[in-house]
Structures are given as C-alpha cells and as structure tokens.
Amino acid sequence: MAKCDLSIEIADSQDKYFGGQTVRGTVVVRVDSDVRCKGLQVQTAWATHGYGNIDQGVGESVILFEGEWTAGETYRYDFELKVARWPPTYHGHYLNVDHAVEARASIPWSFDPKASELIHVTAVDGPEAKLDSSTNQATGAAGAGCAIVGTVFVGIFLVVMLLNPFAWILAGIVGLVGGGWWVFFRYLPRVALGKVQYQLQTNRLAPGEEVVGELVLRPKRNVRLNRIVWKITAEEVCVSGSGSNRTTRRHSLHEQELEVVGATTLTAEQETRIPLRFTLPDQPFYSLDLSDNDLTWNTHLRVDIPRWPDYVDKASFLVVPDVATGSEDRPDGLSPMEMPARVGVAPRQSAEPPALTFAETVAHVWASRGDAEQTDMLVGAVEGIPFDIEAIIERRLLYGNDDPAAYRDGYVVWGHYPDPELPLTLYIPKHLGDEFEQAGSRVWKGRGRITGYDRRHGRLQVHVEDHV
Numbered sequence: 001m002a003k004c005d006l007s008i009e010i011a012d013s014q015d016k017y018f019g020g021q022t023v024r025g026t027v028v029v030r031v032d033s034d035v036r037c038k039g040l041q042v043q044t045a046w047a048t049h050g051y052g053n054i055d056q057g058v059g060e061s062v063i064l065f066e067g068e069w070t071a072g073e074t075y076r077y078d079f080e081l082k083v084a085r086w087p088p089t090y091h092g093h094y095l096n097v098d099h100a101v102e103a104r105a106s107i108p109w110s111f112d113p114k115a116s117e118l119i120h121v122t123a124v125d126g127p128e129a130k131l132d133s134s135t136n137q138a139t140g141a142a143g144a145g146c147a148i149v150g151t152v153f154v155g156i157f158l159v160v161m162l163l164n165p166f167a168w169i170l171a172g173i174v175g176l177v178g179g180g181w182w183v184f185f186r187y188l189p190r191v192a193l194g195k196v197q198y199q200l201q202t203n204r205l206a207p208g209e210e211v212v213g214e215l216v217l218r219p220k221r222n223v224r225l226n227r228i229v230w231k232i233t234a235e236e237v238c239v240s241g242s243g244s245n246r247t248t249r250r251h252s253l254h255e256q257e258l259e260v261v262g263a264t265t266l267t268a269e270q271e272t273r274i275p276l277r278f279t280l281p282d283q284p285f286y287s288l289d290l291s292d293n294d295l296t297w298n299t300h301l302r303v304d305i306p307r308w309p310d311y312v313d314k315a316s317f318l319v320v321p322d323v324a325t326g327s328e329d330r331p332d333g334l335s336p337m338e339m340p341a342r343v344g345v346a347p348r349q350s351a352e353p354p355a356l357t358f359a360e361t362v363a364h365v366w367a368s369r370g371d372a373e374q375t376d377m378l379v380g381a382v383e384g385i386p387f388d389i390e391a392i393i394e395r396r397l398l399y400g401n402d403d404p405a406a407y408r409d410g411y412v413v414w415g416h417y418p419d420p421e422l423p424l425t426l427y428i429p430k431h432l433g434d435e436f437e438q439a440g441s442r443v444w445k446g447r448g449r450i451t452g453y454d455r456r457h458g459r460l461q462v463h464v465e466d467h468v
Helices: 133-163 167-193 358-367 372-382 430-436
Strands: 004-010 022-031 035-050 056-069 074-082 095-106 114-119 195-200 210-218 223-225 227-240 247-261 264-266 272-279 293-304 311-319 386-396 411-416 423-428 443-454 459-465
Touching (some): 022 035, 022 056, 056 074, 095 293, 195 311, 210 227, 247 272, 358 386, 372 443, 386 423, 386 459, 411 430
Parallel strands (some): 423 459
Antiparallel strands (some): 004 022, 035 056, 035 095, 210 272, 223 264, 227 247, 386 443
C-alpha cells in the first residue's frame, strides 16, 4: 500500500504547448506515514494508445527530491521541463498520441505512487525530429533484430535445400510465381509505355500546400489509353502483436482521385509530359513514423491500358507543420523559423470562449442528424473547440479500453444532452473516473472538446477534460 499520494499542479496551464516549450508546475506530496523516498522523478512524456502496439518517449526528466518524508506533512516541489518536440498530440480513429507530465516516487518495499497530468502539444518540427534516446535504441534494436531473423531464415532455407532435394521443387515454384508477377505487373506495362518517369517536385509539404508532380511517357509505338488516374491518400497504419499474432489495421483519413487524362492515344517516339497538381486539405494530419504506428501520405498513379496490364506506381511524401518567419508571439526558446503558422491536431483551439455554445452545437447536429454530409461538416467545424458540457449520464461502458478513441487507462461513458436528447459518448480520463462510478440518471457538468461523430450509434463524441 502506498504511503503517500502525489498530485501535479500545472502553474502556467494553457490550452496548448508548442513542441520544445517549457511547462512549469508543482508536484504535491501528501504523506500518510514516515517514509524514505529513493527518488521523486518528474518528466514530460508521450505515448500512443489505440489498436497499435504502444510507442512512447520522454521529453525531459529530472529528480526533484531524495530523502525522508514525515507523516502528516505536505511537500511541494516546483519543476520546469521541456515537452517533447515530436510527435504532436493526435486523436484519430485507430491511433492516438497523448502528452503528459508524469511524477513517480520510488518507495522501498511499497507500491510507487504516481501522478499524471495530460497536456496538449502542437507541432513545430517534422517527423524526422529526433525522439528520446530510449525510443531510438528500441527502434534500432527492432531493425537489427529483423535483419538477424531474415539472415537466419535464409541460412536455414539453404541448408534444407542442400539436405532435401525436394526443396528445390518448392524453390522453383516460388521463383516461377515471383517471376510471373514481375513480368505481368512490371515488365509488360513498360513494354507498352516505353520509358516512364514519375516523380514529385518535393516530398515535404505543409497543410494547404500543393502537391506538384510530373509524369513523362515516351512509348516506342502508338499506344491507346483509357485514362490516367492520380490518387492522393492519407491513412493511419497501426500494427498490434508480433509474429503469427501480428495484425495491421488501416483507416483512411483522406482519399481523393483525379482523372488527369481521359481516353487518348500516345504517339510513338514522342515524349508526352503530363503535369500533376493537387491541393492538400487544411486539416493538420501530420505524417507520423513511429515504431508500430504511422500516419502516411501517398500518391498512387495508374495508367489504364486497354486489354493490357495497367502501369501502377506510388510516391510518398511528408506533411509537416508550416513555419512563419516573422512572428513575435512565439514560445520560449524557439526561433522565428520554428514558430508554426498552423500547428497541432486541433488548430481551432483557443483560450477564448467560443462564440458558439455547446447547446447551440447540439441543436445544429440534432437538426442535421439525417444528413451524413451536413453532420460531418458541422462536427468538423467545431472539432477541438473547448466547451462547457452538460449531459445526463446513462452508464459507464465496461469495454472502454477497447475503444481506440479512449484515453489511455480511461473510461467511456454513454449519456445524452437534456434537450434535444442527442446521444453522447464521453471519453473520461482515468483521474476523473470516480465522478462516473455511480452514474445513475443525473446531470453532469464539466469541460470537454468535440472530437468526432459515431455514425454507427448516432453519438456525438466528446473528450472530457479537467474542470475549469
């Protein structure tokens, strides 16, 4: 049983922090009995939660105290820590990234008391920004492990082939299948189109900027085409488990297909240059490249050739924060080049109260609930804005941890707004769970942000935050 309790008070609590910015606060220790502390550690950290394996890292860590605590006393220890520069806070479908200030007291022969306080971190760096050393070592070890396993597998296969002549038959079958695939999907399209060049002008863009590419074709004979299609996609890719239990889940965040060329005929030995342009949406779906959780942007090109295998190609690019060069209102320690013009997962967040109330928002969503497109547009317009929430609590779900949108170790509660009775799904942080232990049919009031709409159950999704 723990002999003391910890809590964290954020001194400069604000709506969002920039990556690399300093967060200040106090760790409060309330002691029940005399106890020796081997180390009171406080750190800024981030972790993923959802369907993928957990990726995590530390921004900055410090030991605040080592020594004896006296029963009945309350101790306060101030701290200043920098938050991790990357990744930013992100709440998606399968993937969520949360930042927090965490405190832990190392107590001999007892459970170590802990405390955690969530903070919202917006991005100033790209996905190539260096993570903490522990995460990099883990990633490097995983890559080295895969290389070792692959080498061992090839060695075993060669030994088996030498000892068992029948293994050559299997190798021949595998070779034929692989060779047939290469001929059909790689060689034959190039026979028809000749030399093909497909490239993007840049592989690093900000939300709202234009993806620019070019396709160059020079066939050796006249070739008729049905059309050329260019598709831009953004998706979450989350991997859970390992080995035979490894599962990959994908969720599309954005997908748009453009027909850049209709039915046409390419002239033999004549070079055809086809410009490719597409404007990215303003939503800051930044590229994430974590160990088992990624957010990827890709372009997919398809040249549709009648009665012939289609030519397909793929090019990836990064979506990173935009930067402003002249802003004077920037967080401590950041140069003007590091200050983003559009940062974070929810750019609509503001410390000022929104002109639209939660009651008005509910009324609009209720009125448009039969129109999926209109509902999505309304929810997207208010997503991430802090509201004073009022809800009638129905019940706390037992399977809350299985919901990919839930807080880490948090709870999921069903309820509805009093009038109109719009169903709500409330995502509750762990430290607020006691408020919903005995739900009953009571009116709960608190603070939260709209984060989506559950079309399957017709419920507006709200992430509850600490009371203001």
